[in-house]
Amino acid sequence: MHFASSYLLRTLVAAAFLSISASWADNYKGPTPPAVYTQECGSCHLAFPPNLLPKASWQRLMHGLDKHYGSDASLDVVTLKQIDTWLQTYGGQGKRAREEPPLDRITRAAWFERKHREVSAATFRRASIKSSTNCTACHRDAAQGDFEEDRVRIPK
């Protein structure tokens, strides 16, 4: 009896631990970004979690904001420094940041392409999605760092 219940307990603990680590994989619960990050970067696109790119990529992005993927996204020096400091402090942590993707685009990283291999280019081009940079189209709570696969809803 004692043996059975301790076995059950250990199984439960192991199961709970496994489910937690599984959800960590596609969840990002990092430190809350400063308002300036959400405001400035989040005006045009999702204020991406800083662990999605390595520090070197963030640094290149922050020093080329006047030519930011075809648009001028330049900032005044004070704001630039604030965001740069935040990204160099919290960016590039975890397994997603081992690789500097082509053009420093999150969507070109090997892990991103692997995770989205079942989503066709035509799906990404739907009017309801527009492009693969539009995380929230399918990951509704992406702004809160939630990229859980079982909560993905691909709009028609």
Place this chain on the structure above:
Amino acid sequence: MLPKFFAGLLFFSLNALAATPAELLASYTAQSGQAANAAKGETFFKASHGQEWQCTSCHGQSPKGGGRHASTDKAIEPLAPAANTKRFTDSAKVEKWFRRNCKDVLARECTAAEKADVLAWLITLR
């Protein structure tokens, strides 16, 4: 240490100049040296200026309704002060977005006269 650093920087960035849409219009009109023309502003806003995007690509056909970013689909709040009281109340922010967006739409910065015309039109919308 870090939170203090960010708080300090936040304090400085919050020091941006508060203004009203009418004050900003007066300032652009003074810079351009001519009266603002709301009708010209409307035409300018709705026209193509030879680039991939025009103002309406992201801001929508009516500045009283919102728009969506042409490439990322991010929701953009209405531009007209009547529909969105936060618009045109911070001169640094207004300058920043005119600079960026004019480059997308015209491949150059806007003149003070162009900014005055567009703002004059936006203020007339009720």
